Amino acid sequence: MTEHHAHYLIVGSSHAGREALAAIRMADGDGRLVMLARERHLPYSPTILPYVVSGRSDPGRISLGDRRWFAENDAELVQDAQVVTVDPVARRVGLADGGTWSYDKLLLATGAEPAVPPVAGLADIRYHVLRTLDDALAIRERVATARRAVVLGAGLVGLHAAETLAEAGLEVAVVEMRPHVLAEYFDPTASGMIRASFESHGVTMLMGRRAERVEARGTQSCRLLLDDGTALEADLLLVAAGVRPALDLLSGSGIATDKGILVDDRMRTGAAGVWAAGDVAQAKGFLSPGPILNGTLPEAVEQGRIAGADMAGDPGLVPYAGGIPLNTYGFFGHHAVAIGAAALPAGDGILVKTLQQDGYCRMVLQDNRLIGLATIDRVTDGGILWQLIRRRVDLTPVRDRFLTQPLETARALMSQGWR
Amino acid sequence: MAAQDTIRFIPERCDGCGDCMTACAGATSGASRIAIVADGGGQWELALCRQCGDPKCVANCPAGALDKNRADGIVGWSAELCVDCHLCTLGCAYGGIVFDPAAGHVQKCDLCQGHPACVPACGKGALEYLSAAARLHGEQAAREDLFVPGLSACQGCNSELLIRHTMRRIGRNSVVAAPPGCIPGMGTVGYNGQTGAKMPIFHPLLTNTAAMLAGVKRQYERKGKEVTVVALAGDGGAVDVGFQSLSGAAERGEHILFICVDNEGYMNTGMQASGSTTFGSWTSTTPVGEIGRGKSTEGKYLPQLMMDHGCAYVATASTAFLDDYHAKLEKALAASATGFAYLHVHAPCPTGWRFPAAKTTEVCRRQVETNFVTLWEFTPDDGLRFTRPVDKPRKVADYVGMIGKYKHLGPAELEHIQESVRRRVARLHGFRRRDTAAE
Numbered sequence: 001m002t003e004h005h006a007h008y009l010i011v012g013s014s015h016a017g018r019e020a021l022a023a024i025r026m027a028d029g030d031g032r033l034v035m036l037a038r039e040r041h042l043p044y045s046p047t048i049l050p051y052v053v054s055g056r057s058d059p060g061r062i063s064l065g066d067r068r069w070f071a072e073n074d075a076e077l078v079q080d081a082q083v084v085t086v087d088p089v090a091r092r093v094g095l096a097d098g099g100t101w102s103y104d105k106l107l108l109a110t111g112a113e114p115a116v117p118p119v120a121g122l123a124d125i126r127y128h129v130l131r132t133l134d135d136a137l138a139i140r141e142r143v144a145t146a147r148r149a150v151v152l153g154a155g156l157v158g159l160h161a162a163e164t165l166a167e168a169g170l171e172v173a174v175v176e177m178r179p180h181v182l183a184e185y186f187d188p189t190a191s192g193m194i195r196a197s198f199e200s201h202g203v204t205m206l207m208g209r210r211a212e213r214v215e216a217r218g219t220q221s222c223r224l225l226l227d228d229g230t231a232l233e234a235d236l237l238l239v240a241a242g243v244r245p246a247l248d249l250l251s252g253s254g255i256a257t258d259k260g261i262l263v264d265d266r267m268r269t270g271a272a273g274v275w276a277a278g279d280v281a282q283a284k285g286f287l288s289p290g291p292i293l294n295g296t297l298p299e300a301v302e303q304g305r306i307a308g309a310d311m312a313g314d315p316g317l318v319p320y321a322g323g324i325p326l327n328t329y330g331f332f333g334h335h336a337v338a339i340g341a342a343a344l345p346a347g348d349g350i351l352v353k354t355l356q357q358d359g360y361c362r363m364v365l366q367d368n369r370l371i372g373l374a375t376i377d378r379v380t381d382g383g384i385l386w387q388l389i390r391r392r393v394d395l396t397p398v399r400d401r402f403l404t405q406p407l408e409t410a411r412a413l414m415s416q417g418w419r
Numbered sequence: 420m421a422a423q424d425t426i427r428f429i430p431e432r433c434d435g436c437g438d439c440m441t442a443c444a445g446a447t448s449g450a451s452r453i454a455i456v457a458d459g460g461g462q463w464e465l466a467l468c469r470q471c472g473d474p475k476c477v478a479n480c481p482a483g484a485l486d487k488n489r490a491d492g493i494v495g496w497s498a499e500l501c502v503d504c505h506l507c508t509l510g511c512a513y514g515g516i517v518f519d520p521a522a523g524h525v526q527k528c529d530l531c532q533g534h535p536a537c538v539p540a541c542g543k544g545a546l547e548y549l550s551a552a553a554r555l556h557g558e559q560a561a562r563e564d565l566f567v568p569g570l571s572a573c574q575g576c577n578s579e580l581l582i583r584h585t586m587r588r589i590g591r592n593s594v595v596a597a598p599p600g601c602i603p604g605m606g607t608v609g610y611n612g613q614t615g616a617k618m619p620i621f622h623p624l625l626t627n628t629a630a631m632l633a634g635v636k637r638q639y640e641r642k643g644k645e646v647t648v649v650a651l652a653g654d655g656g657a658v659d660v661g662f663q664s665l666s667g668a669a670e671r672g673e674h675i676l677f678i679c680v681d682n683e684g685y686m687n688t689g690m691q692a693s694g695s696t697t698f699g700s701w702t703s704t705t706p707v708g709e710i711g712r713g714k715s716t717e718g719k720y721l722p723q724l725m726m727d728h729g730c731a732y733v734a735t736a737s738t739a740f741l742d743d744y745h746a747k748l749e750k751a752l753a754a755s756a757t758g759f760a761y762l763h764v765h766a767p768c769p770t771g772w773r774f775p776a777a778k779t780t781e782v783c784r785r786q787v788e789t790n791f792v793t794l795w796e797f798t799p800d801d802g803l804r805f806t807r808p809v810d811k812p813r814k815v816a817d818y819v820g821m822i823g824k825y826k827h828l829g830p831a832e833l834e835h836i837q838e839s840v841r842r843r844v845a846r847l848h849g850f851r852r853r854d855t856a857a858e
């Protein structure tokens with residue numbers, strides 16, 4: 001097998017990898033720059049996949065970078081290149097097909113993979129996950145003939161898929177271990193509104209239940225038994241119980257990991273010449289002291305940009321400020337946004353104010369500074385609110401106004417820096 | 420990345436009436452993409468897409484629905500590809516891309532194909548559509564760069580910018596004279612037997628630039644060849660040592676364009692004062708100490724003198740307003756076919772005046788904002804016309820305070836400078852034609 005060499009080698013082709021590539025070329029026009037993509041498809045975003053399932057997005061038109069984009073950036077895309085080993089001492093990665101790439105600087109932006117819960121019998125049956133374009137196409141194909149669907153997990157992926165399946169006319173049940181949907185982003189009230197919307201569209205929401213066992217029924221269908229004895233029949237079982245960083249390729253590499261690859265404020269790993277960014281990385285949190293997994297798209301963009309800038313020695317690099325959860329979520333024509341610690345309960349120095357007119361809005365303040373905000377069906381300048389949190393803007397002089405008119409006040413505060 | 424058109428907001432003129440928003444909503448049949456925001460301090464600000472150079476909204480889009488157009492710089496949005504996820508809104512700190520509930524998707528400004536509806540709708544003049552930078556960039560990029568790369572000009576010097584723009588415009592069919600000064604000093608006439616420009620360029624004496632150029636031009640005319648001849652002189656080669664031949668050539672109406680790049684002193688030989696050096700300036704020959712307080716006399720204002728030389732065209736310019744400069748360069752070139760044309764370009768000198776190299780353009784702009792420098796053009800028929808009149812000039816102290824060579828000045832001296840600026844502007848008004856002067 002041939003050995004190739006790249007000055008900059010990027011493993012992973014989604015947002016973090018793409019941003020790093022652009023950031024490298026912004027600072028360094030020279031040096032061979034190669035991106036290794038695991039799949040045969042052009043780079044795309046995992047976030048688009050539910051829309052591929054629903055048919056809203058044409059799988060042929062979702063690429064985030066075509067041949068021309070790579071050529072414009074004087075970079076190469078290598079498809080079907082699955083990295084299985086990393087050797088930071090020899091500065092070399094190994095591919096599943098036996099090929100190797102040596103590098104001077106390596107970015108690991110391998111993303112996350114579905115976490116599969118310990119449900120007895122799951123390994124023996126046919127079930128779906130939704131992380132790759134092929135996963136999405138497989139679900140889409142199955143939707144055509146399936147009648148009943150069960151979704152394990154009421155996170156963003158699970159709910160989005162459940163909505164799509166319900167809209168496609170399937171009978172859908174969602175099983176979630178925790179008592180609330182999207183519990184990490186929304187407080188119980190907001191979460192209840194989202195859940196109610198699903199129920200009003202005919203989706204069965206089984207909260208606080210755990211799937212214990214699953215068995216095949218024929219070649220395509222299965223029967224799922226929950227901890228309370230409920231039995232569910234499914235022609236399509238989607239396991240959406242969260243994701244975890246894709247770390248398998250690191251075994252034996254000596255690169256320090258916890259839940260993800262541990263990185264510093266410049267996205268450097270513990271190994272010289274190796275950076276990590278995006279869903280695979282575990283970087284410092286903004287609102288909490290320890291390193292956190294913050295697998296959101298804007299965060300992947302931010303981290304990728306920093307990693308690329310550092311790899312290319314960009315003197316304009318601004319080190320990572322720490323991860324802040326940032327999510328937008330659309331369901332049945334409604335729109336929700338959750339920024340920062342939006343679900344934190346009141347008390348212990350935490351002030352919470354909720355507005356219920358003109359849509360839902362929940363603000364979380366600590367020391368008169370915004371640390372979290374969630375809205376449903378209320379026009380929200382998410383980027384502005386994110387900056388208010390990041391800059392730790394003192395709201396003391398405008399607090400009362402902010403708590404009654406958060407979006408107008410936030411715009412006014414930010415506008416002072418617009419000139 | 421190309422320069423791009425933009426909408427400029429002038430907050431002092433905005434009264435928050437919202438006419439721009441009404442016009443935008445009308446033109447785009449949706450919610451307004453431009454939003455007037457009360458800043459909380461009694462002033463108005465503008466939430467509007469900045470068409471960022473490195474847009475975060477584009478980076479945050481999972482669908483490829485947003486795209487930065489490399490040609491016109493506009494961040495475009497595709498209704499067809501958008502999946503209505505709103506992740507773009509998390510990337511924008513300017514309120515520039517916002518969900519419009521009525522339309523059911525996000526909205527952002529696309530500059531209305533170069534004719535933004537909001538700009539003419541503003542009756543207060545608070546919005547201005549700026550297209551000069553992109554237009555100039557396009558025009559200049561299409562022309563050949565005739566100037567040498569790798570110059571030895573001081574960091575922050577605006578002469579290179581000026582010369583590059585001028586040479587691209589006048590082209591190869593021209594002859595350039597660059598008398599002693601910073602311009603040849605930075606490599607314009609070349610080093611070691613090699614030339615610094617792709618057109619014929621020569622190095623006359625300080626004293627005879629206009630005379631030599633006039634001779635060159637007359638010879639070409641005798642041969643029946645149309646060639647543009649241009650002097651690129653400093654203030655020493657125009658205001659002081661070069662004045663006799665300049666004055667004579669102007670008086671005779673020689674067919675040449677004389678450009679004076681005025682940095683108010685002999686900066687390349689050690690920052691000695693020239694006739695153009697302004698009152699109060701520190702230079703190495705007008706020192707500041709127990710007795711000396713910088714230059715004790717007023718600067719000689721050559722452009723005004725040139726108006727009384729029978730020139731076909733006289734104008735002043737600043738590199739902070741290159742569109743204005745290019746318009747005047749066009750007129751000056753046309754005038755120089757049949758008469759004498761004179762352009763006076765102000766060139767603040769970071770090294771000799773002592774201000775940070777990164778501030779040159781800001782200094783140029785401040786000169787104009789305070790009326791320390793006035794931008795105007797003059798022809799014998801039409802008189803003087805201010806090309807960029809300043810409604811409410813800032814105090815001259817706002818300009819003087821930026822410059823190290825004035826840092827010793829006290830309130831009385833500042834008042835003196837303010838008064839001479841006032842007098843000069845009043846005098847210049849006297850050169851306007853009577854029927855227009857009443858305006």
